[in-house]
Amino acid sequence: MSKRGRKKGASGEQSRALLLTIAAEEFAHKGYYETKISTIVQRAGLTQPTFYLYFKSKEALFQELIDSFSQGLVDLTKESRLEPGIDFDSLPARIAKGLTGLFTFFSENPQLTRIGFFNSVEAEEIKKQLALQIRENLMSEVKNGYFQTELDMCLVAEMLIGIIERLTITKLFSGIKTPEELASEIVHLLLNGMLSTSD
Structure with a gap:
């Protein structure tokens, strides 16, 4: 039995x-x-x-999918927060690791991502909440001395969401770039800028 x-x-x-x-x-x-x-x-x-x-219903099934996606983003964002005492030389790799985790989650769950991040009515609220969580991470990381204090971290968080959103559709889902490649290029751009280093 x-x-x-x-x-x-x-x-x-x-x-x-x-x-x-x-x-x-x-x-x-x-x-x-x-x-x-x-x-x-x-x-x-x-x-x-x-x-x-x-x-119970189609709505309950849909809500479970939305909740699963949203919780995955919450967990990944919490895990990516930089704790105090990290050596500055290892910061780019640590930041890239967090972004890689996010892109990997999207890559491994493309249908869920299309629903939760792009197609559903709830997608805008999910992105809004993600931006708030990223902002909280950034504010904590500013206090820990990792980033400039004069930056508007709300604006930085919104820019990150835009970058992540667009690159997921154009580069990740199309297979042009891997999660690691996207994370590396974002970190390089945001931490080093676009100006030439030559005099």
Whole structure:
């Protein structure tokens, strides 16, 4: 009996995960209103009653996808905050590591990213919250002596969101640049500027 219970539980988790994956694809390509539960369950090889075992409604399923994406961004942003006492020579690599994590998350979850960062009504609020979290990180990092005190960190955070947003579509999703390459180039630009170093 315990073997059967484990198998059923594992199968249930797999079915739920499959529904989430297919739903993310449908929402990303068709939008919320054009996505149908019947299409999701048909693609998953499941029934509509099975769908309702795991999700109360299409809205609940969509909200879970949005919440998952948003929480992923929160976690990555918290992890990327620079703690006190970092050697200045290692700062570029540390900052690049945080940006690489973000681009990797987008790259590994392209459908979720299209929904949560670009296509959904909630995308603007998600970007607004991300900008606030980045600003909090930057303000803490200014206090730790890493960045100039006269910079408007709200503006810097918004610029970062714009850079990340555009490069995700034009370079990451198209496969032109890897997460590491994008992070490295952003860090190089922001920390070193564009002016030639020659006299």
